[in-house]
Amino acid sequence: MTKRTKRGAGERAEQPTAPAPAKSVEKAKAEWLPLHVARMRFFPSYATEKAFPNEVKRLVATLTGPADFSVAEIAPYVVRVAFGGVGLVIDAEHGEVEIEANVVGDDWAVIFDDYADLRARIDHFPAVFADAAIKLQFREAARRQHDLALRLIGAFKARFREAVDDGGAEIFGRWRDLKAPFEPIYPDQWRRLAEAPGGDWSPGTDMSTHTADGRRGDVTIYSVHVQPHRKQESASHRAVIECREFMIDAIRNQSGSGRIIQTQLENAARERWPRDRLPDRAIKRCFQEAKNATNSTGLVRRGRPPKLIHSTQ
Numbered sequence: 001m002t003k004r005t006k007r008g009a010g011e012r013a014e015q016p017t018a019p020a021p022a023k024s025v026e027k028a029k030a031e032w033l034p035l036h037v038a039r040m041r042f043f044p045s046y047a048t049e050k051a052f053p054n055e056v057k058r059l060v061a062t063l064t065g066p067a068d069f070s071v072a073e074i075a076p077y078v079v080r081v082a083f084g085g086v087g088l089v090i091d092a093e094h095g096e097v098e099i100e101a102n103v104v105g106d107d108w109a110v111i112f113d114d115y116a117d118l119r120a121r122i123d124h125f126p127a128v129f130a131d132a133a134i135k136l137q138f139r140e141a142a143r144r145q146h147d148l149a150l151r152l153i154g155a156f157k158a159r160f161r162e163a164v165d166d167g168g169a170e171i172f173g174r175w176r177d178l179k180a181p182f183e184p185i186y187p188d189q190w191r192r193l194a195e196a197p198g199g200d201w202s203p204g205t206d207m208s209t210h211t212a213d214g215r216r217g218d219v220t221i222y223s224v225h226v227q228p229h230r231k232q233e234s235a236s237h238r239a240v241i242e243c244r245e246f247m248i249d250a251i252r253n254q255s256g257s258g259r260i261i262q263t264q265l266e267n268a269a270r271e272r273w274p275r276d277r278l279p280d281r282a283i284k285r286c287f288q289e290a291k292n293a294t295n296s297t298g299l300v301r302r303g304r305p306p307k308l309i310h311s312t313q
Contacts, residue, residue, distance in 0.1 A: 024181040024182060024183045025172075025181055025182050026181050026182070027182075028172075028182060028223070028225050029227070031227060031228075032172065032225040032226060032227050033225060033226050033227075033228065034095060034204050034205065034224075034225060034226075035095075035171075035204070035205040035207075035224040035225065035226055036095035036096075036121045036122050036123055036204075036205050037092065037093070037094065037095035038095075038160065038169065038225075038226035038228065039095070039122055039123075039156050039157055039160045040090070040092035040095055040122060040156050041077070041092050041228065042156075042159050042160045042162070042163040042168065042169060042228075043055045043059070043159050044159040044160070044162035044163040044166065044168060045163070045168060045237075046163070046168060046169070046228040046229070049076045049077055052077050052079070052092060053071065053072075053073040053079050056071060056079050056081075056090055057071045057079075057293070058289070058293050059152065059155055060081055060148070060152070061292055061293045061294075061295065062289075062292055062293075063148060063151050063152065063155065064148065065292075065295070066295040067083070067144075068083065069081055069082070069083045069148070070082045070083075074089070075093065076093060077091070077092040077093040078090070078091045078092065078093055080100075080104070081145070081148065082104045083141055083144055083145055083148075084138070084140070084141025084144070085103045085104055085105075085106075085109075085111075085138060085141060086099065086100070086103075086104065086111055086138055086141040086142050086144075086145045087099070087100035087102075087103075087104045087145075088100075088145040088148060088149055089119075090152065095121055095122050096119055096120065096121050096122065097119070097120065097121075097122060097125050097149050097152070097153065098117055098118065098119035098120075099111070099117060099118040099119075099142060099145055099146065099149070100117055101116060101117035103138075110135070111134055111135060111138045111142060112133050112134055112135070113133050113134070113135060114133050116133070118146075122153055122156065122157075123195055123205060125149060125150070125153060127150065129142075129143055129146040129147070131143060164187050164190055165187050167229065168228070168229050169226050169227070169228055169229065170184065170226070170227040170229060171184065171185040171190060171224060171225070171226055171227075172184055172185065172224070172225050172226075172227065173185055173207065173221035173222060173223060173224040173225065174221065174222040174223050175219070175221050176219065176220060176221070177222070178222050178223070180222075182223075182225065185207075185221060185224070192209060193207040193208065193209060193219075193221065194207065194208070194209075194210055195207060195208075196208035196216055196220055197210075197214065197215060197216055198216075204222070204223040204224065204225070205223075205224050206220060206221065206222050206223070206224065207220070207221045207224050208220040208221065239273050239277040239278045239282075240278065240282055240285075240286060242273075243269050243272070243273060243278055243282070243283060243286040244286045244289050244290055244293075246268075246269065246272065247265055247269065247286055247287055247290035248290045248293055248294055250265055250268070250290075251265075251290055251291065251294045251296050252294055260296065262287060265287060266283050266284065266287060269283045269286065269287075270283060
């Protein structure tokens with residue numbers, strides 16, 4: 001028989017310590033990304049360093065249409081979108097967006113009267129465009145770049161939410177206490193969180209629930225990080241990517257010598273990819289994306305719509 005001992009009135013029984021969840025870790029893993037960086041790398045699949053510039057080019061083409069915006073890689077995970085001499089830098093290495101101080105291609109000429117630039121993290125980029133400090137001849141181009149920056153940020157965040165919902169991005173954070181271990185944040189929990197008020201100068205990103213008047217709620221999660229899941233692409237997903245690239249190349253090669261006939265290009269794609277990998281509707285979607293990416297609306301005509309060839313591959 002176990003001997004029982006009396007406890008004083010103020011003493012409490014010692015409670016057993018609950019084991020930490022299986023996925024909790026004390027330190028952020030090397031492959032994890034801070035939230036403000038991760039939000040810029042999903043389209044909604046995670047973009048490799050090689051794929052990132054092309055993904056941004058497609059996104060810019062979708063958002064701007066035929067406008068004369070040019071996109072060029074300037075460093076790993078960093079591209080510059082140029083328009084009217086004003087450079088917009090999309091920096092997914094540091095999770096920041098910048099309207100550059102210098103005129104694109106001229107390091108001696110400046111955009112801003114105070115020789116400054118406009119650079120901020122994706123979650124802190126100013127929503128209001130203040131043009132007073134911008135030289136008059138660059139104000140319209142800078143305004144267009146600021147508008148594009150906000151639209152890109154919105155698109156980045158929307159694609160990141162898709163990645164979270166689809167399991168392509170796994171989120172971790174320190175729940176309620178900076179000393180707590182990292183634990184998972186599941187998609188249903190993530191949808192109820194927003195950036196914690198007052199965290200503007202934090203080196204990471206803190207998320208919290210919110211009260212009706214905009215203050216922090218009863219849950220704050222500190223130092224949120226993301227683990228990208230570079231999933232093996234399905235055959236159908238690879239086929240869509242390959243078909244889109246094939247059509248972009250075909251349109252660019254043809255545009256100098258005449259109009260592109262949509263049905264001919266769609267049939268050429270059908271010959272290359274069997275129906276079980278690339279349905280008819282996917283081919284038509286690839287064509288629309290290729291047309292947008294090449295700004296070739298005026299160079300395309302449908303022609304007579306012949307029956308799509310059924311591949312026997």
